[in-house]
Amino acid sequence: GDSVTQMEGPVTLSEEACLTINCTYTATGYPSLFWYVQYPGEGLQLLLKATKADDKGSNKGFEATYRKETTSFHLEKGSVQVSDSAVYFCALRYNTDKLIFGTGTRLQVFP
Amino acid sequence: EPEVTQTPSHQVTQMGQEVILRCVPISNHLYFYWYRQILGQKVEFLVSFYNNEISEKSEIFDDQFSVERPDGSNFTLKIRSTKLEDSAMYFCASSEAYGLSNQPQHFGDGTRLSIL
Numbered sequence A: 001g002d003s004v005t006q007m008e009g010p011v012t013l014s015e016e017a018c019l020t021i022n023c024t025y026t027a028t029g030y031p032s033l034f035w036y037v038q039y040p041g042e043g044l045q046l047l048l049k050a051t052k053a054d055d056k057g058s059n060k061g062f063e064a065t066y067r068k069e070t071t072s073f074h075l076e077k078g079s080v081q082v083s084d085s086a087v088y089f090c091a092l093r094y095n096t097d098k099l100i101f102g103t104g105t106r107l108q109v110f111p
Numbered sequence B: 001e002p003e004v005t006q007t008p009s010h011q012v013t014q015m016g017q018e019v020i021l022r023c024v025p026i027s028n029h030l031y032f033y034w035y036r037q038i039l040g041q042k043v044e045f046l047v048s049f050y051n052n053e054i055s056e057k058s059e060i061f062d063d064q065f066s067v068e069r070p071d072g073s074n075f076t077l078k079i080r081s082t083k084l085e086d087s088a089m090y091f092c093a094s095s096e097a098y099g100l101s102n103q104p105q106h107f108g109d110g111t112r113l114s115i116l
Helices: none
Strands: A003-006 A011-014 A019-021 A023-026 A032-038 A044-050 A056-059 A062-065 A075-077 A086-093 A105-110 B005-007 B010-013 B019-024 B031-037 B043-050 B053-057 B065-068 B075-079 B088-095 B111-115
Touching: A003 A086, A011 A019, A019 A105, A023 A032, A023 A086, A032 A062, A044 A062, B005 B088, B010 B019, B019 B031, B019 B088, B019 B111, B043 B065, B043 B075, B075 B088
Parallel strands: A011 A105, B010 B111
Antiparallel strands: A003 A023, A019 A075, A032 A044, A032 A086, A044 A056, A056 A062, A062 A075, A086 A105, B005 B019, B019 B075, B031 B043, B031 B088, B043 B053, B065 B075, B088 B111
């Protein structure tokens, strides 16, 4: 079945470092892809999305490009802040109601 | 910005008891969802709901679970006879449109359910 695989965390970075969180997917067709973020004590918030190959989603300095050839949707940010500390979830949705999530990657940014 | 609200934030219940988790979706949304996240595991889809009926459910959503939209604003998840393995964070979500995979689902902050 369709699935999402994320790199395991935690990812620990110093402020202003570059971030990459890897996400790959398996799907029978061409899904829509999402990154959600969960700040401590809060729910899941949509961070960005991409709906077709080569689309780039971006928000709050984060970017991810839908790569059909590598079935990937890696999350990147050029300079992280302490306030970016959270759990990041990659997810897909294809031809169904449900979002299929990865396991989540915890990011810890230290000053 | 409109948001999905869930109550209570934490529910503690004895095994075998019934529990109702409540959600108020975003007001102009028509499609509603429940997900759960057992501690340390993935967020899992439970059920979707549209036009007063279930449109899709997972294998987790067995006869012990039910959903209802009792009025124009609330959306509830009922677990009839709770088990220890029902302990999890339960998330409600809503979306504006159906049939378009790129429509985002907006999530609440979740209800942490603890079964003793």
